[in-house]
Amino acid sequence: MTTTKYEREVVWVKYGKGERFWPAHVVGRDAARARVPGAAAVFEKHPGARAFQYFGYGGYYQLEKPNAPAAIAWAEGLARRLDEKGVAKAHKTAVTNARAYVERGDLTSEVAAGALWWSMPLPAPREEPAKRTHDSAGTLSEKNKKPRRGDAAKDTFDEREEVKDAGADEFEFPRMSKTFVGGERKEYTPTLSVLSLGKPPPFERIHRSVFVSRPPPVKLHKSETAVCDCHPPPSRGDSETIRDGCGQECLNRKLRFSCDSRTCPCGDACSNRPLSQLPAPKTKIIRTENRGWGLTLQEPVRAGTFIVEYAGEILDEHECAERLWYDKQSGEENFYLMEISANYVIDAKFKGSIARFINSSCHPNCETQRWVDASTNETRVGIFATEDIASGTELTYDYNFAHFGDEKGTSFVCMCGHPKCRGTLDAAKTSKKNLHRRLRVEIMVNGKVVKSRKKKQKVKATVVDYDAAKNRYKVQVEGDEKETFAWVRLDGEGAAKHSWLSK
Ligand SMILES: C[S@@+](CC[C@H](N)C(=O)[O-])C[C@H]1O[C@@H](n2cnc3c(N)ncnc32)[C@H](O)[C@@H]1O
Numbered sequence: 001m002t003t004t005k006y007e008r009e010v011v012w013v014k015y016g017k018g019e020r021f022w023p024a025h026v027v028g029r030d031a032a033r034a035r036v037p038g039a040a041a042v043f044e045k046h047p048g049a050r051a052f053q054y055f056g057y058g059g060y061y062q063l064e065k066p067n068a069p070a071a072i073a074w075a076e077g078l079a080r081r082l083d084e085k086g087v088a089k090a091h092k093t094a095v096t097n098a099r100a101y102v103e104r105g106d107l108t109s110e111v112a113a114g115a116l117w118w119s120m121p122l123p124a125p126r127e128e129p130a131k132r133t134h135d136s137a138g139t140l141s142e143k144n145k146k147p148r149r150g151d152a153a154k155d156t157f158d159e160r161e162e163v164k165d166a167g168a169d170e171f172e173f174p175r176m177s178k179t180f181v182g183g184e185r186k187e188y189t190p191t192l193s194v195l196s197l198g199k200p201p202p203f204e205r206i207h208r209s210v211f212v213s214r215p216p217p218v219k220l221h222k223s224e225t226a227v228c229d230c231h232p233p234p235s236r237g238d239s240e241t242i243r244d245g246c247g248q249e250c251l252n253r254k255l256r257f258s259c260d261s262r263t264c265p266c267g268d269a270c271s272n273r274p275l276s277q278l279p280a281p282k283t284k285i286i287r288t289e290n291r292g293w294g295l296t297l298q299e300p301v302r303a304g305t306f307i308v309e310y311a312g313e314i315l316d317e318h319e320c321a322e323r324l325w326y327d328k329q330s331g332e333e334n335f336y337l338m339e340i341s342a343n344y345v346i347d348a349k350f351k352g353s354i355a356r357f358i359n360s361s362c363h364p365n366c367e368t369q370r371w372v373d374a375s376t377n378e379t380r381v382g383i384f385a386t387e388d389i390a391s392g393t394e395l396t397y398d399y400n401f402a403h404f405g406d407e408k409g410t411s412f413v414c415m416c417g418h419p420k421c422r423g424t425l426d427a428a429k430t431s432k433k434n435l436h437r438r439l440r441v442e443i444m445v446n447g448k449v450v451k452s453r454k455k456k457q458k459v460k461a462t463v464v465d466y467d468a469a470k471n472r473y474k475v476q477v478e479g480d481e482k483e484t485f486a487w488v489r490l491d492g493e494g495a496a497k498h499s500w501l502s503k
Pocket residue numbers: 200290291292293294333334335336337356357358359360361413414415416425
């Protein structure tokens with residue numbers, strides 16, 4: 001029986017004990033070397049080794065080492081009726097995708113979504129990007145090498161025909177993300193997840209966000225920072241610092257500004273510190289039944305407690321749109337995006353804090369809060385408990401997706417299981433109220449110094465959020481590089497003077 005070229009590129013991989021065989025694409029070596037962490041070293045040590053990407057799971061890879069994982073040919077798997085064994089929808093989709101590839105070499109059709117995302121054509125570039133082609137330097141000669149018999153025997157691999165990169169000639173790698181390192185914009189290659197048994201796919205853990213689309217904010221001059229009018233707690237001599245300054249009455253705290261240690265009257269005793277410096281409770285990453293990975297508490301906390309900062313890569317809307325495009329092509333199901341303002345989002349997919357594991361619920365026990373770091377005017381997002389939470393409980397907040405769904409609005413099915421679940425992760429209708437409408441409004445602007453906060457100004461702004469419980473809108477002031485926000489009422493008692501503007 002003859003096998004087609006495409007058929008030879010598809011295998012069934014059993015990626016762990018007790019797991020079912022899953023269809024996978026054998027990744028071309030050049031692509032694997034460039035994109036799969038550790039691939040080059042594994043190929044060096046085991047010349048017959050292969051890298052697989054699972055169908056239906058865009059972005060998940062596994063490297064084959066001697067005897068692990070177990071891979072069998074596509075035809076053999078069909079003979080063993082492996083295509084009928086999966087009951088999960090994801091398995092059925094993966095089999096459909098693999099079949100489309102075997103039959104037509106089709107990695108770009110809808111049906112093969114979830115296959116190699118780097119083999120997709122690029123969206124039209126925004127600006128003239130540096131021409132980036134497949135990295136062939138040093139690897140082409142390697143590619144043309146025939147597998148060596150001796151090596152295969154040594155490593156217990158069968159001799160295999162080397163698989164050419166799918167579409168390598170027609171496509172180029174996606175433009176790499178850029179990030180700012182020490183004030184300089186440097187390119188880096190986001191690595192894709194390698195499937196690891198019993199653990200979430202790897203990501204780079206960071207505690208503070210990194211800036212991809214713009215330079216990180218610089219420290220403001222002391223005179224420009226928002227300073228509270230708290231009195232420092234009485235001195236306790238040489239005893240270790242107890243942080244009980246800047247309590248609930250702190251003006252900065254009330255306006256969700258974290259104090260700047262350089263200017264705060266409470267100095268070391270200030271408890272209103274930037275999110276990354278706040279004490280955080282112990283948490284644990286767990287595998288949920290139906291929503292992938294999640295995060296649980298390992299100690300009880302009181303309502304209002306800070307849990308963790310949502311840190312990741314800060315992207316502008318263009319960079320975000322590009323990443324969403326790739327996610328869509330690859331059939332990625334997990335999104336790690338969090339909106340910070342009308343112009344910027346945090347993406348915790350490749351780099352992020354453990355906040356990225358917190359799932360959504362229609363009856364959540366946490367909420368997101370946007371805090372401005374007074375030392376830089378940077379907006380940072382924290383997850384805070386909205387009720388007392390017992391140890392062992394899964395942490396959740398309501399994603400209220402406003403942007404990341406499709407135009408029809410309900411693209412994400414919610415599986416939080418609450419009796420009053422609204423069925424979608426998209427924003428509840430109320431929180432979409434007037435979203436993105438422009439207006440001219442008289443507000444108290446959270447300015448650079450305390451005094452100006454009390455001044456009312458007429459400004460042009462855009463609605464970025466709505467708090468249904470308090471019937472107030474969050475507006476972002478236009479043309480202000482520092483990204484100034486204010487909460488205002490627009491109807492009923494205490495409504496601010498305003499007029500709506502056209503787009
Ligand atoms: C920020 S990630 C949360 C961690 C994720 N569960 C994981 O395994 O990495 C967001 C993704 O989790 C899944 N998710 C979170 N909450 C969910 C819910 N209530 N119902 C269904 N899927 C959910 C969705 O796939 C969503 O895109």
